[in-house]
Amino acid sequence: MEKSDAPRVVVVTGVSRFLGAQIAAQIAADPRVERVIGLDRTDPPGEYQDLLRNVELRKSDLTRHSGSTLTKLRAEAVVHLAVVSSPDATKGGRAAMKEQNVIGTMHLIAACQQTESLKRLVVRSSTAAYGASFRDPAVFTEETEARDVPRGGYARDILDIEGYVRGFRRRRPDVTATVLRFAPFAGPAAETVLLKYFAQRVVPTVLGRDPRLQFVHVDDALEVLRRSVVEDHPGTFNVAGPGVITLAQAIRRAGRISLPVLEPLLQAATQMGGVSLDQVDLFVHGRVVDTTRLVREFGFTPRSTAQAFEDFIKSHQEGALVTPSRVESFLDMIEAVRRGRA
């Protein structure tokens, strides 16, 4: 059921990265959409060339955006995915990440404001928007506000980004603005820092904490993004797989070994990289969101957190040591010995 006609010209930022490339290609395949323009500061890697053959690629640094591109293109929908969830030491680290997330979004939103033809704005956000506190409810709905300014860089960027969208909504009430608060991605192809963490043989955790985690399957995230572009879904939505798995559960299912570390030590390790404050907070507090609004408004239920994570495990068997099947066969052996004796 399409609530409104699809936009003719769609601009996707962050097209050189996985999510941007995938969604740009999906939208370009929609016959109702005439043009899809992909923006990014770097050229997409070779592997996306075939995928992006129907997407017009433009090199554009959002942090130095002139503002006239969107107007010239007569953009009707903008999908803002140029949001980085973790610093990349080879690309300027945290400073560059903040520059891209905050300043980049600011410029883009300013440009959107001036684009008369714009009908829809879709912005990638994160469940990190809820921050991390001991006084938080167990499950966050879209109305829950962060109790304190989070200490994690990504979470702070997300709050800034959502702040700009709020301002935009006030100034351009005629444009449908959709903010999607994604849970961490999982799936066979997803390559997030969090998933790379789970792909290690030994996974450091916080001693005395077994946080509740949620994931969203990348394919489901893409479907929600696609629907936000071609249908009308104003508002802010949590996008996560229903249900939870705890960190210990995730590690056991993945066949990894957990290494509990005192919280201050793990925090000290953030200075050396490899783990961010965002992640330490996630590993202390966990994060679970309510997806009732998404299911009701989009008429779409993402596959469960457990299924999404299972899909990730299937494609990452190589680092696994204590896999469920090895545990099974070991216990079967004990069982057999016991039976034999009886």
Place this chain on the structure above:
Amino acid sequence: MDVPELRDEFDASIANGLAFLRRRLTGDYEVDDFGFDADLTEHVFHPVLRQLYRHWFRTTVDGSKNIPAEGSALIVANHSGTVALDALMLCLAVHDETEPHRFLRLLAADFVFRLPMVSELARKSGATLACNPDVDRLLHDGHLVGVFPEGYKGVGKHYSQKYKLQRFGRAGFVSVALRNRKPIIPAAIVGAEEIYPLLGNIKPLARLIGAPYFPVTPTFPWLGPLGLVPLPSKWLIRFGDPIDTTPWADQADDPAVVFNLADQVRETIQGMLGEMLKERPDPFED
């Protein structure tokens, strides 16, 4: 000498243990949105607590017919005993006295979630933070929710105040029950007051570790870890008649109605405590 039944029983428990181990090591168990791990609670927490419940505290329960077999309700009880063992025993009473067994979902102070280990155990055993969104969600999902409106004032009170219900604060539990149109079941616990008789509170130490109080009892901290052994008082737990809140459901924000109902609950629990203490004149009887 061979006793076949005994060996069968032993065999069955080994098999159950292995099946449990298999689930735990492979991560093949369910945890709900609040972090409640029913598998771990039933197979590890409850068996350990049941030893205390049955053999140490010799707990007797009555009025369990007042706990609904299904649907949600708010169970409101008195709080005492320096550490919240009474809450855990109440959970076990609810579980063991209902058929099919039901889990009591406790509401805990934020202090509990600040501490490593404690926070993990709390969530896994079904507790969550005492806040409106969580209670509403639990009641909406059909759970039994356990509340101790006295909070720290009850659990951390001086021994001389024993079995005197403290203030109920804002009586948020009444508003919650009214808003959700759920019954309130008053519950009285006798026995917890005597396990760690609180004689003093070392405030600077409490501040140092961020705790609401640092208890001094006849045995703690003098005897070190030995002082952590609770005194073997005799426990009674009673569930009173459910209070239907639907007649006032639209008045959840009226302080007069809320305090009135809170007083009714408070007096009911205080009354039950009085009756039960008469039945148990000696705290350390068999």
